Every structure is written in structure tokens, then in C-alpha cells.
Amino acid sequence: MASTIVNAPCTVPSVKGFETQNYVGLRPISSLRFNPGRTSSSGRSRSIFVVRASERFDGHVKKAEMSIEECEAAVVAGNAPEAPPVPPKPAAPAGTPVIQSYQLTRRPRRNRKSPALRASFQETSISPANFVYPLFIHEGQEDTPIGAMPGCYRLGWRHGLVEEVAKAREVGVNSIVLFPKVPDALKSPTGDEAYNDNGLVPRAIRLLKDKFPDLVIYTDVALDPYSSDGHDGIVREDGVIMNDETVHQLCKQAVSQARAGADVVSPSDMMDGRVGAIRAALDSEGFHHVSIMSYTAKYASSFYGPFREALDSNPRFGDKKTYQMNPANYREALVEAHEDEAEGADILLVKPGLPYLDIIRLLRNQSPLPIAAYQVSGEYSMIKAGGVLKMIDEERVMMESLMCLRRAGADIILTYFALQAARCLCGEKK
Numbered sequence: 001m002a003s004t005i006v007n008a009p010c011t012v013p014s015v016k017g018f019e020t021q022n023y024v025g026l027r028p029i030s031s032l033r034f035n036p037g038r039t040s041s042s043g044r045s046r047s048i049f050v051v052r053a054s055e056r057f058d059g060h061v062k063k064a065e066m067s068i069e070e071c072e073a074a075v076v077a078g079n080a081p082e083a084p085p086v087p088p089k090p091a092a093p094a095g096t097p098v099i100q101s102y103q104l105t106r107r108p109r110r111n112r113k114s115p116a117l118r119a120s121f122q123e124t125s126i127s128p129a130n131f132v133y134p135l136f137i138h139e140g141q142e143d144t145p146i147g148a149m150p151g152c153y154r155l156g157w158r159h160g161l162v163e164e165v166a167k168a169r170e171v172g173v174n175s176i177v178l179f180p181k182v183p184d185a186l187k188s189p190t191g192d193e194a195y196n197d198n199g200l201v202p203r204a205i206r207l208l209k210d211k212f213p214d215l216v217i218y219t220d221v222a223l224d225p226y227s228s229d230g231h232d233g234i235v236r237e238d239g240v241i242m243n244d245e246t247v248h249q250l251c252k253q254a255v256s257q258a259r260a261g262a263d264v265v266s267p268s269d270m271m272d273g274r275v276g277a278i279r280a281a282l283d284s285e286g287f288h289h290v291s292i293m294s295y296t297a298k299y300a301s302s303f304y305g306p307f308r309e310a311l312d313s314n315p316r317f318g319d320k321k322t323y324q325m326n327p328a329n330y331r332e333a334l335v336e337a338h339e340d341e342a343e344g345a346d347i348l349l350v351k352p353g354l355p356y357l358d359i360i361r362l363l364r365n366q367s368p369l370p371i372a373a374y375q376v377s378g379e380y381s382m383i384k385a386g387g388v389l390k391m392i393d394e395e396r397v398m399m400e401s402l403m404c405l406r407r408a409g410a411d412i413i414l415t416y417f418a419l420q421a422a423r424c425l426c427g428e429k430k
């Protein structure tokens, strides 16, 4: 069997509700297509899904030559009808030692014997509904490839972005997160472009919501794409990142995104107290329905390199170690998680993903909130590079790494592989 990974809505037309069709199987059956929900002449959306009984049983029932009683009597009389014999024991290669089998009460391999058994006992599943697709956008009209992230582009917000979102929805990915490449001339030490209601992100949100009202839009809340210093916060003369002043800006940024139609604002800045402040700011403006996904445990990681190239957002000096966490720390993630929970976060995020599975599991065990994992740019690029160099099987490693993030306890995964992996789950080739 080609795959034991569970499929989710594939041929589901994206304009139709995602809640309605969610069938689970091993491979989508090509003959079972949902009607693409086109509007009929009556103006009502129609969806017809015809199920036919197997042809063999259509119409007449074959007349039996013997009655049940006669069949039973024949067996009782010792004349059982023939069935295929038990197949002979497969031969072992010459030279295999002949031994007495071990007396094992438990042979765990029994439950892994066949694809069907393995599928029955699979503990973790993955579906396109678990993915959030991060998309880079810019003011340009062309889509420009990102050198360090093969297959990823800075998308023109008017065209490329809309097309990419449509492709993702085709295979059941209905959640995206936006990252803007901001023109240098709009960057400043205080990052004020971040809350321009007519800035790149709010404009893109409004366009997407206009085209796809049920699309779930996550946004990034942090100053780095807008900061002339490339830091997530305001930098004081002596290099200190100013916490509360930055949070003040982030609140304005989050409200601006919510006003444009964002569903989930996601502070990725790691300032103290920002979740509570953003919650209060959103509520005071009437955005009670807008969620907060907090980057709870975001580590000062070298795996973000390709992302910073994509957005040209490398810090101009120093590093991010006074706000992002030390990769050596585990318990500290709990301190952050307790704060974010108390301040009203709706989702807790761990970042990066694969090197931090223990942190994902820690938060999963300690919190009832949904957990997100971010498979970051460096993780993506490593898999891509390994694939291009033919050192690993890109597709299998991709699917395995995503499954492992789910196994560790992630409900949702932010991944640049979202589209490719969803296509794979739907049985489509690239």
C-alpha cells in the first residue's frame, strides 16, 4: 500500500464549507467526486453525491442449486466443499539456521504484519486541516523566488498571493499566515508602518477576505519587518530592546490587523506581557472574536536564517537573545506558557519544530490549549537541499517530519510544505 497516512478533504470545493466533507480513507477514490458546488440556475448551490450499489447485486439474485439445509447436511456428512489449501510455508534461504522458536509471550511485530493492520493501529493522523501555510508577500507584481528556500516565493499581493491561496484551498489547506517584505523606505526605528491601516498586510487581508470569506488568516505581530534595526522591538541607544514601549506598538499593530479582518493575531516578538496587552487592546476595540496565537516558546535559533533572507530582516547588529529563549532551556518554556495562558492566549506555539519536540510535548502535557508547532525556514530548507542533492527522499522526509510534530502533540503546524504535503495527502503528485 502506498500510504497509511490519513487523507482529508481533497476534491472539496473551497467555496463550500470545510465542515461538511471530511472523509477519511487511504486514498481518495477518483470516481467519488463532489460536485464542485456551482450555482444552479435557480440560484441555489447544489451538491449531488450519488452512491450506487455494486453492479453485481443490481437486479436479480442468482438461483441457488442447493438449499441451505442440503448444504449443511453435506457438511455434516463429511462432504465439505473445496476451498483453496493453506499455502505452503515460504522457504527460507539456504543456510538459514534451523532453530527452536523462542517462547515469547509478546511479539510486537504481530501488530505490524500488514499494511491494513498497521493502518488500524496508527496512533497519530495528519490532515491538510492541521496545516497553516506561511506566505511571503511584497508590493511587486511578480513572484520572486527566495534563494534559500527552494519552492518559496515572495508573492505579489494582488495576484500571486491570491493564486497560491486558491491552490492551497483546493487540497484542504484553509489557513494561512502572512509575512510582509516591507520597502526599506518605510522602515523606522519605531516600526510605525506596522500599524498603517493601508499597509501591505492589511491590504492583503482585505483582498483575501473579499475573495475567500471563509479563509482563516493568521498574522505575525512583531516589529522586525518594519524596523530599520531588524529587531522585533524598539532598540534603545545602548542596544537594549525596550519592552513596554514595544508592546504599545504591537497592540496598535494587532488592532490594525484585526480591523482589516485577521482571524488570529500571532505575537512572535517574545516581549513580556504582550498577550494580555493585545487581548485588552483588541477587546476595547470590539474585536472579542479575534484569537491570539502566542509564540510562547520561541527560541533564539539559527534555523531562522532563510526566513530573514526572504524578508531581508536580519538584525543590523547583535542578536535576539535578550528576548528569544535560550535553546538550552526546557523549564523556562513553562514560565512562558503559564504567563500566556493567564493573559488569555488561545493557542500556544513552539518554534522551531523538529529540534524542539520535547517542548511541544511539555506544553501539550501541561496545557489544555491547542498547541501549534512552527516548522521553520531552516528545517524546510534542509529537507529541500537534502532532496535536491538526492541524499534523502524529500517527500518521505517531509511527511515523516510533519507526522512527528503531530505525534509530539502539535494540533496545528505552520509549515512551508503545507501545499506540497496536502497534495501528497490527497494522492496528487507535485
Ligand code: PBG
Binding pocket: 220, 221, 222, 223, 224, 232, 268, 269, 303, 304, 305, 306, 307, 308, 320, 375, 376, 377, 378
Ligand atoms: C519574526 C519572525 C521570525 C520568524 C517568524 N517570525 C524570524 C525571527 O524571529 O528572526 C521565523 C520563521 C522561519 O524561520 O521560518 N518575528
